[in-house]
Amino acid sequence: MKRRNFLSAVGSGVVAVSAGNLSETALAATPSGSDPVKLGLLFSQSGAMANNESLLKDISLMTIDQINAKGGVMGRKVEGVVVDPASDWPMYAQMSKQLILSEKVAAIFGCWTSVSRKSVLPVVEAQDSLLFYPLHFEGEEQSKNVVYLNSPPSSSVLPAVEYLMTPQGGEAKRFFMLGSDYVWPRTINKMLKGYLKTKGVPNSAIREQYVPFSHSNFQSIVRDIKAFAAQPGGQAIVVLTVVGDSIPAMFKEAINQGIRATDIPILGLDVVDSDLEGLDTAPLTGHLSCWCYFQNIDTPANRQLKSDWASYVKAKQLKHRPDMVIDPMVSTVMGIQLWAQAATKAKSFEPAAVRKAMAGMTVADPAGYVAKMDATNQYLWRGTMIGSINAKQGFDILWKSKDIVAPVPYSPFVKA
């Protein structure tokens, strides 16, 4: 045989064989009925947000296990794809892209800080995917690619500040706003200042100060707070919007310098039980936080959730406290259940179909309410609670709303 013919014969043979293989691999690439459907879990396990976000990752995996135990979604198992953006905001964007494009996840559950959500937002919008966001935040956003599982300021910050301004709450008249330096605290404070202005609070009664992330030296700031509170004009409170490591550092300094809730109450808007873990909270009793859920709520659903979590932590030998469940964890669980319900109703995992099916859908809230997804703006209607720190590194429920509250995405108090 001539060399040219030989080569062309071999070449055609190779192409034929690989074409056969290609068609098989092409078939394998489209998800078949038995492949698991993937959900991206975009939670940091290192860096400043590690403490908080690793809880969300683990409870997501627990919820996915529970769904799979009941047969999965539409007969397919769910698989959680865990990535670690290491509390580095640009990494959230990069990893969300990786999750959507190479892992082909049906939806992403992730982010704690608003800066990480803002970093992921352009990615999910460009790829038309869905980000389920479990934290309360500053509002001023309404994207069809983000599902807001927790409250905007109208249903978290404002009720708490209103309560503190009533006679029962101590008639707060002066406000020291201390926050980490990024979008969430700045927007919250902007909205609060607008709200306080409508209540007639003068500018001299408001102080605003920002610290960098992971700032831990609060000596001079706590001194300033004491000086501010000693000035005439009425009861002063601290509206604390620092996050992550700064929270225990701030509380430690406040304890050491003798600030008690009976003198200067601190409303810690991002404080959860995990932030109190390293502290002796007896001197902190009475400081406040507001969320949609506190674990002291006594409902059958909450008891079940807490015992499931405790068993899960023990079974997987995780380094978390088995007796601690916080609002963002519950919001994440509700988000996954909502997604599963919506996908089942839509009979599809495509973001557009899931989004449409979700509108108006209800999902049970362990806090005792029936949460409802808004028909148009993709915000979840939740109840509101104000909690008071107790001596056991947890919260006692001081006040809770009778029913779920309508979320207001764009606050009328933020000047355009």
Place this chain on the structure above:
Amino acid sequence: MKSLFEPLRGTARWRRWFQHLMLACLCGPLLQAQAAMPAQERSSIVASICTDPGAYRGALDRIVQAVVGTSSADAAWGKTLLERLQAVAVICRAQGAPVFKVDHGVVDAATLEPVTEAVDELPMVPTLVLARLLKTSQAEIELFSPDVLVRRAAAQRMSQAYAQINEPLVRLALSKAADPEVIATLELALAKRSLASGSVEVRVEAIRAMGKAPSESTRSLLQKYQEDRPDMSAGERAALTQSLSQIDRALEVGKAASIFFSGLSYAGVLLITALGLSIVFGLLGVINLAHGEFIMIGAYATYVVEKWLQAHAPGWFDAYVFLAIPFAFLVCALIGIVLEMTIIRHLYKRPLETLLATWAVSIALIKLVQILFGSQNVEFITPSFLQGGVQLYPGFFVTWNRVFAIALGLVIFATAYALIRQTRFGLLIRATTQRRDTARALGIPAPSIDRLAFGLGSGLAGLAGVVLTQIASVNPSMGTSFVIDAFMVVVLGGAGSLVGTAVSSLVLGEVNQLIEPFHGAVAAKVAVLLLIVLIIQRRPQGLFALKTRG
């Protein structure tokens, strides 16, 4: 401080006698032998706390009267009620009488009899308003405690909550008080109240008294007084001006002292974190990016010691910081020596590779600690002798943990300095650094000295970790926030010079804390960085440079 009741001349003695008579009449009801309170009265007190926020004040006053009265049964009941309220253990039931939660079950709030039916409602959480009143009532009771420290603290609370206090009770406590501090504080509390009195002389006395007790709160009270009464008499105005200037002077001094102290404590932190790096970077020329992780390992070593003592020797628990010092030093020095033997030794003349290798080691160490201990913050119970602080001067409050951090930092620095300057080992290190070839020619084993010096630097970083457990939060990535600052200090001070490290950390600490109160933490950091850039441009070798040759 002169007593408010100090007789002036003549009439004052009558006035005092009259006041004592008034006291007896007002407090008579408090002191006369009381029959035990009927059960209905107890139930009504508890019921009003459960249902009527407007009645808190009245109910608490009745409880305090019961506790300081003569019926011991009522006193015990009153104390229990106050304590249970503060412990969030009073359940106000929708149906049925309120109950207390106690260790072995539930008891009726009025009769203290056990209650047999199941109670599953959650206890009442005191609102801030009730919590404040409870604290004041607790302090009113503690004014009569046998322990003088408790009485002093209670008197402070009276002065703080002067608007809410039960005045006849405070006057009674004052008449019985013997401790000068308690007397002074209670008189200040009464002076604050008498600012609202009808009589001008009383008000002027009160203004003068407050001038002698300078603090932020007395200043704001006098300021409010000034604003509320534009038509005050000349006497009042003179006293007011004098008192305000006295207070202002005291507060300025206090504020300056505070800023200086914060700068000192920040400088202390910088010093101890940078000390080990100064030796490693300066004497060995090794850019050790894993330095922050040695600090972190030192902190975790302290955690191990704390947990071990908690489990096996609770009596020694308070000394865990001191016991952790040798332990952390040894652990970190050993890890440093191992690191030097395996990696650094091969990379001495290659700074870029050292940089990369130590960066990799730092990541590996962080992940290793994460696997072993988890990524959350670890709990450090502050030893009892380091809790709280003391008001050294009006406006100047120091916390014990920072004083301890500064003191320990200085001790560590002095020891390291003595080691380098006065021991043979230090001599060998200096010789190897400054004249390496000559030292080797004299028979000094340079590689071994390098290893031990690296171990020393790492051990010192571990000691920094021990000190930082009391003032910073501890988690696997804590080291990254200190290593940059440590490098800045070493570069500014001059690599290798311990004195340079001390001076530069003092300069940087004070500059940072001077700017922070006025422009914020971010601006302070920026200013410090700019300062370093400017100085390094002028003097690239740092403030105190070691002269080396090869």
